[in-house]
Amino acid sequence: xxxxxxxxxxxxxxxxxxxxxxxxxxxxxxxxxxxxxxxxxxxxxxxxxxxxxxxxxxxxxxxxxxxxxxxxxxxxxxxxxxxxxxxxxxxxxxxxxxxxxxxxxxxxxxxxxxxxxxxxxxxxxxxxxxxxxxxxxxxxxxxxxxxxxxxxxxxxxxxxxxxxxxxxxxxxxxxxxxxxxxxxxxxxxxxxxxxxxxxxxxxxxxxxxxxxxxxxxxxxxxxxxxxxxxxxxxxxxxxxxxxxxxxxxxxxxxxxxxxxxxxxxxxxxxxxxxxxxxxxxxxxxxxxxxxxxx
Amino acid sequence: xxxxxxxxxxxxxxxxxxxxxxxxxxxxxxxxxxxxxxxxxxxxxxxxxxxxxxxxxxxxxxxxxxxxxxxxxxxxxxxxxxxxxxxxxxxxxxxxxxxxxxxxxxxxxxxxxxxxxxxxxxxxxxxxxxxxxxxxxxxxxxxxxxxxxxxxxxxxxxxxxxxxxxxxxxxxxxxxxxxxxxxxxxxxxxxxxxxxxxxxxxxxxxxxxxxxxxxxxxxxxxxxxxxxxxxxxxxxxxxxxxxxxxxxxxxxxxxxxxxxxxxxxxxxxxxxxxxxxxxxxxxxxxxxxxxxxxxxxxx
Numbered sequence: 001x002x003x004x005x006x007x008x009x010x011x012x013x014x015x016x017x018x019x020x021x022x023x024x025x026x027x028x029x030x031x032x033x034x035x036x037x038x039x040x041x042x043x044x045x046x047x048x049x050x051x052x053x054x055x056x057x058x059x060x061x062x063x064x065x066x067x068x069x070x071x072x073x074x075x076x077x078x079x080x081x082x083x084x085x086x087x088x089x090x091x092x093x094x095x096x097x098x099x100x101x102x103x104x105x106x107x108x109x110x111x112x113x114x115x116x117x118x119x120x121x122x123x124x125x126x127x128x129x130x131x132x133x134x135x136x137x138x139x140x141x142x143x144x145x146x147x148x149x150x151x152x153x154x155x156x157x158x159x160x161x162x163x164x165x166x167x168x169x170x171x172x173x174x175x176x177x178x179x180x181x182x183x184x185x186x187x188x189x190x191x192x193x194x195x196x197x198x199x200x201x202x203x204x205x206x207x208x209x210x211x212x213x214x215x216x217x218x219x220x221x222x223x224x225x226x227x228x229x230x231x232x233x234x235x236x237x238x239x240x241x242x243x244x245x246x247x248x249x250x251x252x253x254x255x256x257x258x259x260x261x262x263x264x265x266x267x268x269x270x271x272x273x274x275x276x277x278x279x280x281x282x283x284x285x286x287x288x289x290x291x292x293x294x
Numbered sequence: 295x296x297x298x299x300x301x302x303x304x305x306x307x308x309x310x311x312x313x314x315x316x317x318x319x320x321x322x323x324x325x326x327x328x329x330x331x332x333x334x335x336x337x338x339x340x341x342x343x344x345x346x347x348x349x350x351x352x353x354x355x356x357x358x359x360x361x362x363x364x365x366x367x368x369x370x371x372x373x374x375x376x377x378x379x380x381x382x383x384x385x386x387x388x389x390x391x392x393x394x395x396x397x398x399x400x401x402x403x404x405x406x407x408x409x410x411x412x413x414x415x416x417x418x419x420x421x422x423x424x425x426x427x428x429x430x431x432x433x434x435x436x437x438x439x440x441x442x443x444x445x446x447x448x449x450x451x452x453x454x455x456x457x458x459x460x461x462x463x464x465x466x467x468x469x470x471x472x473x474x475x476x477x478x479x480x481x482x483x484x485x486x487x488x489x490x491x492x493x494x495x496x497x498x499x500x501x502x503x504x505x506x507x508x509x510x511x512x513x514x515x516x517x518x519x520x521x522x523x524x525x526x527x528x529x530x531x532x533x534x535x536x537x538x539x540x541x542x543x544x545x546x547x548x549x550x551x552x553x554x555x556x557x558x559x560x561x562x563x564x565x566x567x568x569x570x571x572x573x574x575x576x577x578x579x580x581x582x583x584x585x586x587x588x589x590x591x592x593x
Contacts, residue, residue: 092482094407121485131476134499143494144484191480198484 038065040202040232041086041123044101048081051095055081056265059100061251063202068224068233070243070273073253074288078265079236082253083204086234087123088116104202121148124195128207130187132179132194137162137171140179140190144198157197164230165193166223185216189223196227203227205235209242221246240289243273250276252285349565357566361532362548366559371567374548376534377447378574381544382516384451385458390508392455393462394497397504400463401470402492422460429457430521438525445526448538453521458511465507469500502586509582513575519546545571 039062047057056078063069063086071079081090088109090096102109109119121144133140141158150157158175162168167189171182179190188208195203205224209217224233224246237243243250251270255263269276269285280286360370396418404411433453443449473496481491522544530551531543545567552564 087483089479089483092479094405117485117487119485120483125479125483127476127479127483129476131474131480133477133480133495143481143486147481147484147486147490147494194480194484 039063040065040105041234042101042103042106043082043085044103046082046085046098046100046102048078048085048090048099049097050093052097054262054264056253059267061267061270063232063234064249066228066230066232067248068228068235068246070247070250071234071236071253072238072240072243072250072288073265073268074255075238076263076265077253077255079251079253080206081265083206083234083236086202086204087120087125089120089125091116121198122200123202123204124198124200125204126188126191126195126206126208129211130184130191132182132187132190135179136176137179137182137190138175141194141197144194148198161193161197162190164196164227165189166219166226167193183216185212185219188212188216188220192220192223192227196231200231202232202234205233207236207238209237209239217242240277244277247273249273252276252280252282252288254284254288345565345568348562349567349569352562352566353569357563357570362530362543362551363532366555366557366563369552369560369563371545371548371563371570373531373534374543374545374567375570375574377531377542378516378544378571380447380535380542381450381454381522382512382578384447384538385454385515386508386512388451388455389458389462389511393459393508394466394504396459396463397466397470398492398497401467402488402496418460418463422464424460425520426457426518427520427524429453430524432456433521434524444539445541446539447535447542450522450525450542450544453525454515454518457518457521458515461511461514462508465511466500466504469503469507470496472503473499498589501589505582505586505589509579513579516575516578517546517571519544519550522547523550545574 041063043059043061045057046059046061048055059078059082061069061082071083073079084090084093085098085102090098098110104119104123107114133143135143138158141161142154145154145157159168159172162171167186170186171190174181179187182190188211192203192208209220212220221242224235227233235243235247249271250273252268253265254268255265257263269280269282271281276285277289280289356368357370358372358375360368361373362371363369400411400415400418404414406412430453433449433456437443437449437452438445443452477495477499478491481495486494526541526543526547531541533540535542549564549567549571552560552567555561
């Protein structure tokens with residue numbers, strides 16, 4: 001089948017040290033300097049407004065290949081808005097307007113000739129609230145391949161996706177049962193498996209653990225470390241410990257109130273996660289991570 | 295204060311019984327609600343008992359086998375029963391695809407910021423409240439006479455379609471709206487097209503709700519006499535419809551016709567025909583409920 005990134009992945013793989021996958025949490029990856037990473041997605045002067053109201057602006061960010069990038073910040077700082085630009089889910093919001101550049105391997109994904117369907121197959125998404133389809137576990141996973149027109153070898157795809165999402169052993173005997181019968185954590189892993197089944201290159205996660213208990217959260221976090229070997233991950237989280245535990249790089253957003261009373265989100269600082277959490281350059285970042293505001 | 299201390303503590307530890315006033319208040323409210331329920335049930339029950347008592351002697355094979363006749367002893371309702379089934383089947387055939395498609399457009403495709411979409415939605419809402427006789431007049435003027443369909447099964451079914459279409463659209467929109475946004479987003483995020491999202495996720499999830507709304511609307515149509523009185527006009531039809539172009543009568547019209555006759559025997563016939571109408575309604579509704587439950591279990 002389609003290789004997610006073609007020739008580019010070979011180049012990028014050379015730049016990701018092999019031992020990084022074996023490192024214990026919390027990840028310490030000082031060796032990865034922003035300038036060295038091979039970005040999958042790059043944002044240039046990104047600004048988003050809803051019905052003319054500016055939500056976030058001046059975002060310049062690079063999402064590294066097979067890295068986990070965390071977007072953190074207080075509510076309303078635009079981190080989810082930014083995430084939704086990466087697979088153009090904002091297209092579905094009436095009145096949403098995106099300006100600036102969002103490039104995927106250098107290609108502007110907001111260019112008129114870009115097929116948004118194809119983009120979303122390469123940049124998958126997992127939502128805040130587990131949203132399994134009202135169908136069987138099997139049909140949930142098979143939905144993505146089916147809408148791509150695949151009819152053969154679905155069994156293998158389903159098993160592979162569920163295995164990668166660390167859910168196969170729990171559900172292999174009840175694939176035909178409703179996905180609603182699963183627990184919240186299992187449902188969220190099912191949604192991750194569903195995203196994996198279309199073989200994306202990037203997986204976006206919008207506060208994937210916010211409705212889960214600590215044990216289910218830990219499972220998803222472990223899973224993310226496994227997935228990193230194959231996928232680039234962007235996670236929005238308001239849980240700073242989670243960002244510190246799982247991510248390689250962290251982008252800190254905040255919202256400032258303008259003179260006209262409008263709250264606008266902005267990117268404050270972007271660096272490797274250890275540096276953001278131990279030695280932030282900006283005082284606002286430090287204030288947030290030490291709990292002084294936010 | 296200090297002398298009361300012990301008493302106060304022990305009183306605070308025992309949970310006091312429900313105050314009398316509150317118990318009475320609760321009881322009165324509950325009884326009032328029950329009365330409201332009883333009002334409807336008793337009224338319906340009385341009607342039903344009255345009709346069954348009157349009509350039961352004539353609920354025999356003759357009613358189903360014979361056609362209307364000037365002689366009450368020989369009269370039956372076959373043409374009305376068959377006519378009702380014809381008209382309602384055609385109405386369902388026209389209404390369901392049109393209504394569901396309209397609802398899908400309004401809910402899933404239409405840009406609400408466009409004035410014409412808002413105008414459409416508001417008008418459909420208003421149409422649902424138009425009295426059925428108005429649709430009858432429209433059908434008579436436009437369908438029967440205007441385009442020359444005549445007093446036929448097709449004209450009758452189209453008149454009923456006009457009548458129930460707004461209700462079906464509103465019910466289907468409501469059903470589509472109850473499908474969680476997360477399902478749409480999840481499907482879009484997997485690279486599904488708008489059509490795939492609608493046809494594979496949203497519509498299947500909304501089918502139980504759409505079915506319920508459609509059945510309720512068709513149940514209303516089956517009992518309608520006013521629009522068909524104008525379309526069909528004559529209620530003395532002694533043959534079954536053979537196609538879209540046949541003249542026809544339906545049960546409500548036959549009942550209306552019999553009730554207005556002076557002979558008491560026709561009153562008995564009318565009561566029997568009402569029981570048949572109720573029976574058809576009951577069968578249709580239970581079939582629909584069974585269908586709906588099946589769809590729900592497939593998840």
